[in-house]
Amino acid sequence: xxxxxxxxxxxxxxxxxxxxxxxxxxxxxxxxxxxxxxxxxxxxxxxxxxxxxxxxxxxxxxxxxxxxxxxxxxxxxxxxxxxxxxxxxxxxxxxxxxxxxxxxxxxxxxxxxxxxxxxxxxxxxxxxxxxxxxxxxxxxxxxxxxxxxxxxxxxxxxxxxxxxxxxxxxxxxxxxxxxxxxxxxxxxxxxxxxxxxxxxxxxxxxxxxxxxxxxxxxxxxxxxxxxxxxxxxx
Amino acid sequence: xxxxxxxxxxxxxxxxxxxxxxxxxxxxxxxxxxxxxxxxxxxxxxxxxxxxxxxxxxxxxxxxxxxxxxxxxxxxxxxxxxxxxxxxxxxxxxxxxxxxxxxxxxxxxxxxxxxxxxxxxxxxxxxxxxxxxxxxxxxxxxxxxxxxxxxxxxxxxxxxxxxxxxxxxxxxxxxxxxxxxxxxxxxxxxxxxxxxxxxxxxxxxxx
Numbered sequence: 001x002x003x004x005x006x007x008x009x010x011x012x013x014x015x016x017x018x019x020x021x022x023x024x025x026x027x028x029x030x031x032x033x034x035x036x037x038x039x040x041x042x043x044x045x046x047x048x049x050x051x052x053x054x055x056x057x058x059x060x061x062x063x064x065x066x067x068x069x070x071x072x073x074x075x076x077x078x079x080x081x082x083x084x085x086x087x088x089x090x091x092x093x094x095x096x097x098x099x100x101x102x103x104x105x106x107x108x109x110x111x112x113x114x115x116x117x118x119x120x121x122x123x124x125x126x127x128x129x130x131x132x133x134x135x136x137x138x139x140x141x142x143x144x145x146x147x148x149x150x151x152x153x154x155x156x157x158x159x160x161x162x163x164x165x166x167x168x169x170x171x172x173x174x175x176x177x178x179x180x181x182x183x184x185x186x187x188x189x190x191x192x193x194x195x196x197x198x199x200x201x202x203x204x205x206x207x208x209x210x211x212x213x214x215x216x217x218x219x220x221x222x223x224x225x226x227x228x229x230x231x232x233x234x
Numbered sequence: 235x236x237x238x239x240x241x242x243x244x245x246x247x248x249x250x251x252x253x254x255x256x257x258x259x260x261x262x263x264x265x266x267x268x269x270x271x272x273x274x275x276x277x278x279x280x281x282x283x284x285x286x287x288x289x290x291x292x293x294x295x296x297x298x299x300x301x302x303x304x305x306x307x308x309x310x311x312x313x314x315x316x317x318x319x320x321x322x323x324x325x326x327x328x329x330x331x332x333x334x335x336x337x338x339x340x341x342x343x344x345x346x347x348x349x350x351x352x353x354x355x356x357x358x359x360x361x362x363x364x365x366x367x368x369x370x371x372x373x374x375x376x377x378x379x380x381x382x383x384x385x386x387x388x389x390x391x392x393x394x395x396x397x398x399x400x401x402x403x404x405x406x407x408x409x410x411x412x413x414x415x416x417x418x419x420x421x422x423x424x425x426x427x428x429x430x431x432x433x434x435x436x437x438x439x440x441x
Binding site for chain 1: 253254256257258260261262263264265266267268269270271273380382410411412430433434435
């Protein structure tokens with residue numbers, strides 16, 4: 001029902017430019033990502049006798065799969081990442097700026113959709129694609145301090161850019177939206193002894209109010225987990 | 235380069251560079267099939283129909299014509315098979331059919347010319363301050379074509395035509411998609427689309 005409206009009424013129906021897609025496809029994403037990680041590791045190999053939470057600036061970089069929980073798709077995104085900056089304003093409190101990105105993709109086999117007013121039907125198979133980039137300002141509270149295992153809880157507020165596309169045959173319907181984001185998060189940071197580097201693991205619910213009339217969706221929320229490194233500097 | 239500059243570039247890289255292109259190989263090449271109907275029409279009130287063996291064929295600029303022969307017969311045959319199986323009876327044009335059908339096919343050739351690198355037409359060479367000197371180079375481009383097809387099947391109410399001879403369209407199937415390289419393949423896509431059009435219109439029944 002919902003899709004029929006999207007497929008029939010959207011004004012910006014366009015044909016996909018396959019050749020352009022082929023030439024711009026980025027397949028070296030993970031490689032680039034790992035290279036960046038290694039550069040950061042090299043920058044942070046020197047050791048200091050200072051507790052992890054005493055260092056004011058923290059940079060997070062990690063892998064971040066996500067699980068969509070909205071009306072448009074329930075796809076899992078294995079292609080995703082996270083990058084974040086945090087500043088300690090108290091021994092157990094930080095403020096930060098967080099950005100993540102995910103590509104969700106779902107194939108729906110050939111299905112007949114009834115037009116909502118009963119005036120007909122439409123049959124096709126489709127690929128639903130969502131690219132989401134939430135960017136939030138966050139506050140995190142640490143239940144421990146010093147150099148131990150650091151559990152934390154935080155809340156981020158910000159905005160999310162999303163590009164939603166339904167592809168069928170050689171056509172695509174696309175809608176780009178911005179929405180409000182609320183992102184509660186819990187996590188663990190495990191500092192390496194005598195180093196400025198730590199491992200982190202986190203789980204978050206990313207509520208995003210991205211509203212698309214064309215796609216008949218009023219949110220593009222997802223659950224996200226993330227694992228990666230934290231680099232600190234003074 | 236300071237550390238923060240590095241972080242900044244890393245941020246830009248990861249945010250812009252990691253979008254995954256969907257796997258379009260999953261998509262079938264079957265036509266998208268859309269049907270619409272007049273909700274006030276009582277399809278069981280019609281018993282007989284007429285459809286010509288000729289298909290209207292629109293194949294690009296100044297080449298509008300008709301499609302006859304085996305290809306047309308295959309497409310028209312698909313319409314007849316479906317209508318017959320729903321209880322409708324084929325009659326001649328002169329035997330007052332209750333409904334009339336017109337089948338059209340459209341073939342569109344799309345030509346795309348793409349220039350690289352994007353929006354400018356080559357460099358004229360020259361030096362920018364004392365940093366770099368560029369030699370002149372030609373823009374290069376690629377040209378490719380793809381062909382799309384559309385099958386349109388319209389059903390008109392002849393039984394209730396008014397005094398002025400105005401006909402009312404009561405049912406329509408529009409199917410479209412990319413075409414293959416052989417006529418057999420394309421006629422096959424058309425026949426599949428016609429069958430799907432009837433399949434998603436179970437109300438087309440004489441009883």
